[in-house]
Amino acid sequence: MFRRLVRLQGPLGNILSPDKVCPRNQQLRCAVNYSSALGEKRRFYKDVSISQSEGGLYEVNLDRRKLKTPGGKLFTAPNEAMAIAVATEWDAQKDTLKYYTMHLTTLCNTALDNPTHRTKEQMISAALKFLETDTVCYRVDEPPSLVELQKNEWDPVLHWIENRYNVTIGSSSNILGPEIPKETKDTFRQHLKSYNFWSMTGLEFVITQLKSVVLAIGVIDRHLSVEQAVLLSRLEEEYQIKYWGNVEWAHDYESYELRARTAAGALFVHLSSESSTIKRKLMQN
Amino acid sequence: MAPALRVCRGILKELRASIGPTYNKSLAYNYVMDQFRKNKITGERYCRAQQEAHHDSNTYLCLLGSTRTHLALHKLYHAKGECSQESAAAMVGLRLPEQPGGKGWEK
Numbered sequence: 001m002f003r004r005l006v007r008l009q010g011p012l013g014n015i016l017s018p019d020k021v022c023p024r025n026q027q028l029r030c031a032v033n034y035s036s037a038l039g040e041k042r043r044f045y046k047d048v049s050i051s052q053s054e055g056g057l058y059e060v061n062l063d064r065r066k067l068k069t070p071g072g073k074l075f076t077a078p079n080e081a082m083a084i085a086v087a088t089e090w091d092a093q094k095d096t097l098k099y100y101t102m103h104l105t106t107l108c109n110t111a112l113d114n115p116t117h118r119t120k121e122q123m124i125s126a127a128l129k130f131l132e133t134d135t136v137c138y139r140v141d142e143p144p145s146l147v148e149l150q151k152n153e154w155d156p157v158l159h160w161i162e163n164r165y166n167v168t169i170g171s172s173s174n175i176l177g178p179e180i181p182k183e184t185k186d187t188f189r190q191h192l193k194s195y196n197f198w199s200m201t202g203l204e205f206v207i208t209q210l211k212s213v214v215l216a217i218g219v220i221d222r223h224l225s226v227e228q229a230v231l232l233s234r235l236e237e238e239y240q241i242k243y244w245g246n247v248e249w250a251h252d253y254e255s256y257e258l259r260a261r262t263a264a265g266a267l268f269v270h271l272s273s274e275s276s277t278i279k280r281k282l283m284q285n
Numbered sequence: 286m287a288p289a290l291r292v293c294r295g296i297l298k299e300l301r302a303s304i305g306p307t308y309n310k311s312l313a314y315n316y317v318m319d320q321f322r323k324n325k326i327t328g329e330r331y332c333r334a335q336q337e338a339h340h341d342s343n344t345y346l347c348l349l350g351s352t353r354t355h356l357a358l359h360k361l362y363h364a365k366g367e368c369s370q371e372s373a374a375a376m377v378g379l380r381l382p383e384q385p386g387g388k389g390w391e392k
Contacts, residue, residue, distance in 0.1 A: 263348035
């Protein structure tokens with residue numbers, strides 16, 4: 001005879017205490033499923049696939065159901081690569097869905113729903129405002145080894161971006177930060193206008209994560225790798241870690257999270273703005 | 286940046302770790318292998334598309350690896366929830382007091 005284990009589920013008000021339901025089961029505790037109350041959803045699908053819809057957009061399907069954004073709209077990705085990457089994120093979920101690991105999905109949802117109703121111009125202005133408090137431009141006065149480290153690591157990136165875009169940015173060690181001339185801002189504004197809305201969403205995300213416009217543009221222009229950019233962004237922290245020691249549950253945790261988010265943002269920008277064509281070259285005999 | 290072969294193998298390892306044994310039937314596997322094969326041969330000395338694809342593959346490897354590591358660290362350090370009174374006391378080497386006659390208000 002099998003004694004059925006009663007699985008209790010639902011809003012907290014309905015849950016009976018396990019002792020009342022299985023009074024004779026002292027050793028065998030009933031599995032009370034609180035997961036819906038704690039906000040953890042179980043993986044309710046088995047297969048993840050993608051399909052193409054009209055307009056060249058791609059949709060993600062969880063079993064037979066189409067994926068939707070939190071705003072209720074149908075989830076559409078602009079190209080196959082983005083759809084496959086999002087599908088892989090959903091496929092990588094084990095028993096419970098952990099939304100904080102699905103960075104590309106979150107970025108796509110933000111671009112599709114636009115819950116704060118931001119325009120591209122607003123995002124460009126916000127990015128340029130950030131330039132005034134850019135990490136790479138803010139230097140310390142002491143200790144001297146940190147000053148040296150900042151000079152050796154951050155100056156090359158500044159030189160690169162100044163040469164690439166023909167601007168002057170400069171660095172400063174006073175509390176007000178560097179003076180960004182108007183021509184610099186205009187040049188960047190022109191450059192940022194060339195990105196579409198999705199790419200701009202991704203770029204703003206990368207800027208916010210790295211706390212630097214210079215480093216974000218460095219990653220997007222493929223001058224820096226994601227690991228390098230994260231290292232440069234966290235330069236002072238890494239310096240202190242080398243001196244005082246590493247705390248895995250804080251330093252490594254934040255470092256890997258920052259890396260994941262920056263990589264997702266960079267990939268999002270690249271996937272949103274790429275277009276590939278195949279041109280066959282004739283074989284010459 | 287790591288050479289292309291190492292990046293490719295890294296991505297496949299990450300896919301196997303996150304998806305499981307069926308990773309070589311997944312969409313990502315097919316797409317990634319396809320892209321690596323397409324961009325392998327180039328007639329140019331400096332092929333921008335190849336460089337871009339190389340950077341993107343590094344970025345994707347970083348994404349997969351760091352989300353997995355971050356999740357593992359989270360589970361290890363931040364996901365245990367509250368511990369019971371016994372284990373909280375045991376953390377500092379104490380034990381909860383025992384009262385053989387019961388505390389008085391229990392039935």
